[in-house]
Amino acid sequence: MASEIHRASTTAPVNIAVIKYWGKRDPKLNLPTNSSLSVTLSQSDLRTHTTASCSPTYTHDELILNGSSQDVSGARTQACFRELRTLRKQLETTNPSLPALSSMPLKIVSENNFPTAAGLASSAAGFAALVRSIANLYELPASPTELSRIARQGSGSACRSLFGGYVGWEQGSQPDGSDSLAFEVAPASHWPTMRAVILVVSAAKKGVSSTTGMQTTVATSSLFPVRANDTVPRRMAEMQTAIQERDFESFAKLTMMDSNSFHATCLDTWPPIFYLNDVSRAAIKAVEAINHAAGKIVAAYTFDAGPNAVVYFEEENEGIVAGALRKLVGEKEGWKGEAKSDDAVVEKVVKEA
Ligand code: ADP
Ligand code: DP6
Ligand code: CO
Numbered sequence: 001m002a003s004e005i006h007r008a009s010t011t012a013p014v015n016i017a018v019i020k021y022w023g024k025r026d027p028k029l030n031l032p033t034n035s036s037l038s039v040t041l042s043q044s045d046l047r048t049h050t051t052a053s054c055s056p057t058y059t060h061d062e063l064i065l066n067g068s069s070q071d072v073s074g075a076r077t078q079a080c081f082r083e084l085r086t087l088r089k090q091l092e093t094t095n096p097s098l099p100a101l102s103s104m105p106l107k108i109v110s111e112n113n114f115p116t117a118a119g120l121a122s123s124a125a126g127f128a129a130l131v132r133s134i135a136n137l138y139e140l141p142a143s144p145t146e147l148s149r150i151a152r153q154g155s156g157s158a159c160r161s162l163f164g165g166y167v168g169w170e171q172g173s174q175p176d177g178s179d180s181l182a183f184e185v186a187p188a189s190h191w192p193t194m195r196a197v198i199l200v201v202s203a204a205k206k207g208v209s210s211t212t213g214m215q216t217t218v219a220t221s222s223l224f225p226v227r228a229n230d231t232v233p234r235r236m237a238e239m240q241t242a243i244q245e246r247d248f249e250s251f252a253k254l255t256m257m258d259s260n261s262f263h264a265t266c267l268d269t270w271p272p273i274f275y276l277n278d279v280s281r282a283a284i285k286a287v288e289a290i291n292h293a294a295g296k297i298v299a300a301y302t303f304d305a306g307p308n309a310v311v312y313f314e315e316e317n318e319g320i321v322a323g324a325l326r327k328l329v330g331e332k333e334g335w336k337g338e339a340k341s342d343d344a345v346v347e348k349v350v351k352e353a
Helices: 075-094 122-137 144-154 156-162 210-220 224-244 248-267 278-294 315-329
Strands: 006-013 015-019 024-026 036-040 047-054 062-065 068-070 106-112 165-169 182-186 194-200 299-303 309-314 346-352
Touching: 006 122, 006 156, 015 156, 015 224, 015 248, 015 299, 024 210, 036 156, 036 224, 047 122, 075 122, 075 144, 106 122, 122 144, 122 156, 144 156, 144 182, 156 165, 156 182, 165 224, 182 224, 194 315, 210 248, 224 248, 248 299, 248 309, 278 299, 278 309, 278 315, 309 315
Parallel strands: 062 106, 194 346
Antiparallel strands: 006 047, 015 036, 036 165, 047 106, 062 068, 165 182, 194 309, 299 309
């Protein structure tokens, strides 16, 4: 039927890195200069919802994000479409009774229920949802690992949102990126007491996109090679051990030191990049005060390429961590979002400004 429309939907969560990806060795394929590791906030209120459809009646590929039409001619989106169409084409070739979806234009309709391009990993949830919705539409038998290879080409951090829990992204060494893939370090259920809270300091679009920022850092920062070649490889190994052993103090210290190291290379970029603001720095001080008062490390801050803080802590310390952060944003702001599961990482938004 000429009027047929094929459709599939999915949602994908954000992930917040505790060892950050910052730097590309190949900007076309989004191949990173270092491996990274994140926590997928699966129980989060922060999600992308995407519907992919295709029809012989459509005239061109289209992407509608939060109600506005986006440019799909960019190499990143094109790479995802091309890879997924190739996989569908293979299925159609081996099974000629399947409808020829691979030759129909695609329409992607996506909504982020949290600020876009504000340092809360919208590109991660966004491209993970885009790739999975099309894979569902095409009924591809692709594994999360294979989808991570494709989503990486949309946005590097997106490869990690195809898995839940604690997720690594191995930088790989192949020039074609075939070994630059996400992998599960541990499922969320491995550490059921882990919690995260997100402090939305600003929902404004960042001044320097992650893509531009990291390429300027690679080109100009003299601190950067030390971070990429020495600091991060060492901490990647230490972080995986901390997670395996559920050693919160080591997890937390590595998380905070890596966030500081990443933002130090941003300041060392020319011209300098400032993602943190005064409220971010107040959040760092608040976490330091919490840990000082507790006599041990019970909370860890981390900041992506934006001013918004994510604070990891264990359930038993929720009272002291939440109390101190509430004070920071003022009692009247209250909590937004609630914990939903016992066996997964959950988080709450403290403040939306
Ligand atoms: P963030 O810190 O939010 O990840 P980035 O600078 O990395 O910010 O990326 C933001 C860009 O990611 C947006 O301008 C848009 O091009 C893309 N993006 C965000 N959400 C989606 C989505 N749901 N679907 C497709 N692309 C998206
Ligand atoms: C600071 O994945 O958004 O959040 O690959 O250019 O789309 P592109 O960049 P992106 O960079 C994320 C940077 C980070 C750290 C991280 O998520 O690991
Ligand atoms: Co991003």
